[in-house]
Amino acid sequence: MWKNLVEAVLELIYPPRRACPLCGGGSPDASVCPACERLLEGYAGETICPVCGSFGKPGDPPGRKTNNYCFYCRGGTRPFDLARSVGPYEGPLRDAVHRFKYRGIKTLARPLGALMAEAAGRERAFARTQALVPVPLFHRRERQRGFNQALLLARELEGLLGVPVLERAVVKIRETPPQAELPGRERLHNLSGSFVVADARPVEGKVITVVDDVFTTGTTASIISQILRQAGARQILVLTFAGTRRYGEN
Ligand SMILES: [Zn+2]
Numbered sequence: 001m002w003k004n005l006v007e008a009v010l011e012l013i014y015p016p017r018r019a020c021p022l023c024g025g026g027s028p029d030a031s032v033c034p035a036c037e038r039l040l041e042g043y044a045g046e047t048i049c050p051v052c053g054s055f056g057k058p059g060d061p062p063g064r065k066t067n068n069y070c071f072y073c074r075g076g077t078r079p080f081d082l083a084r085s086v087g088p089y090e091g092p093l094r095d096a097v098h099r100f101k102y103r104g105i106k107t108l109a110r111p112l113g114a115l116m117a118e119a120a121g122r123e124r125a126f127a128r129t130q131a132l133v134p135v136p137l138f139h140r141r142e143r144q145r146g147f148n149q150a151l152l153l154a155r156e157l158e159g160l161l162g163v164p165v166l167e168r169a170v171v172k173i174r175e176t177p178p179q180a181e182l183p184g185r186e187r188l189h190n191l192s193g194s195f196v197v198a199d200a201r202p203v204e205g206k207v208i209t210v211v212d213d214v215f216t217t218g219t220t221a222s223i224i225s226q227i228l229r230q231a232g233a234r235q236i237l238v239l240t241f242a243g244t245r246r247y248g249e250n
């Protein structure tokens with residue numbers, strides 16, 4: 001009882017800083033602030049690529065078109081069936097990923113995961129998900145960071161979507177230079193052979209949703225989708241917090 005009272009008094013003297021999970025600005029109940037809420041609504045109404053979910057070029061008229069394939073998906077060679085995200089990796093979404101991943105604010109997994117579940121709810125395909133596969137980190141990297149951001153998000157989604165996380169089905173067997181430092185064409189080469197399916201039994205014949213924090217060119221998601229397909233997965237969906245935006249002619 002005394003402990004609670006002391007805590008209550010301390011809270012009066014030093015009110016906890018409640019912040020919008022996206023922009024980090026003030027928010028009385030720590031929910032998404034009105035400005036970010038408007039931003040999310042805008043993203044949800046944008047024209048996206050029907051396969052990878054990439055957002056349109058800045059200035060594209062709103063409203064969903066069904067034949068708006070991006071350069072990467074036009075050939076029909078993506079190894080995953082569908083990818084979706086909450087919004088493009090820019091502005092407050094980018095800030096949120098940085099605070100979550102690099103500053104280690106693990107409590108952000110809850111609001112970010114909830115937004116991902118909402119994005120999945122807008123796309124019927126995700127209702128068929130039977131298991132979640134978080135993109136793994138190499139064990140040394142995970143130890144350095146102290147956590148795997150994809151796994152934290154997948155654990156949130158486990159409760160919200162009601163499907164299990166397969167934590168060790170896919171593992172990363174060697175370290176690779178950070179993808180962000182490489183040009184697009186070298187990213188595939190950088191990653192190929194670095195992930196393996198360690199346990200194929202729980203993925204065989206299943207609809208799998210691969211979970212990660214960010215989808216940029218989709219190279220990581222593609223490699224994991226490829227090996228899951230080889231291991232017998234029936235359908236592969238990708239769900240990330242932040243996605244990509246198309247510039248120029250792609
Ligand atoms: Zn905000």
Ligand SMILES: [Zn+2]
Nearest residue numbers: 049052070073
């Ligand atoms: Zn696409």
